[in-house]
Amino acid sequence: MTSNIVWHEHGVDKQRRAELLKQQPRVFWFTGLSGSGKSTIANLLEQKLVEQGKHTYLLDGDNVRHGLCGDLGFSAKDRVENIRRISEVTKLFTDAGTIVITAFISPYRTDREFCRKLLDDGEFVEVFIDTPIEVCEQRDPKGLYKKARSGDIKDFTGIDSEYQAPRNPEIHVKYSDQSPEQTALALYEQLVSKGYV
Template identity: 70%
Template sequence: MATTNVVWHEHKTTKSSRAAALDQAPKVLWLTGLSGSGKSTLAGLLEQKLAAEGKHTYLLDGDNVRHGLCGDLGFADKDRVENIRRISEVSKLFVDAGLIVLTAFISPFKADRSYCRNLVEQGEFVEIFVDTPIDICEQRDPKGLYKKARAGDIKDFTGIDSNYEAPEAPEVHLEWKDESAEETAERLYALLVDNGLLG
């Protein structure tokens, strides 16, 4: 149910002044892809690269937020939608703080990713599709989730019995097959810089 009798309070310190103080353009770098595609690994390596350059960042990881902010949610479609809604709102707050926020979430539904895009200003949302074939994701299977899903022990698993709606026009389409994580992260960084996506 929507909150009523609440009015947004405009503060004197603004997003632009915070960003200017940090000397950076606030962004949401939204990594999406199947489980095991390498989103979290790449997000972590990219954040290290940005931090080494003096950028002010924060990384929101799918598993980590389910220990607190989204700890009350399951994995049914309605829970996945609510999970991404909460992350989108948190991402908006980080952008308002002037930060570069990186997110690593399967975020399987186009509408949910669009929800976050529409919360921030044009150019502040960068969708990064980590396009790793499902057979490679299954070979990696770092948490043993695909094996459990194939055995029927996990229901509503994206790519197995729950749909993944691949981005149609992401700012970055990153195919990852044979390269190392470090090589792929360097390629991702180069794509962001070459396309002016870091501001």
């Protein structure tokens, strides 16, 4: 970063924007293996929050790679950069007073902690969608596990690239037997009971 760039303070701050929206800015950071159900549950959660009058925005891994991160591959270096960019975007959204829901594999703990450190205390809520890899492979909605097993995809998380599960997530969701709707409702109730929404 050049030394000629100076942060410009504005007259309207995050607190004022949050007051207008009548909510506490927050980031619900969904992490889990491919096929774990992150995007499905995140989508259902956003619908529930909007029904409750909340101002939200959902950032999904595949969607972001169509634009903001369209120039990145899936090497370890590119995965880190992908999450760095997303983290900076979530910071902007929380500054706007918004509740942000993200659905990214985000396999490395240090990358998830990078986002946490960008935000104010209590704003980052790690949501671990804990689905056994066997279940993820059975679902395989995009056929990615099959391609990874056959060698057509390299560096696939959970197969030949490491996934570092959260050690102490704020929310731990075990998702395999319940329906997506039941899981999303149980998650919402946890968020309410813990005062996150």
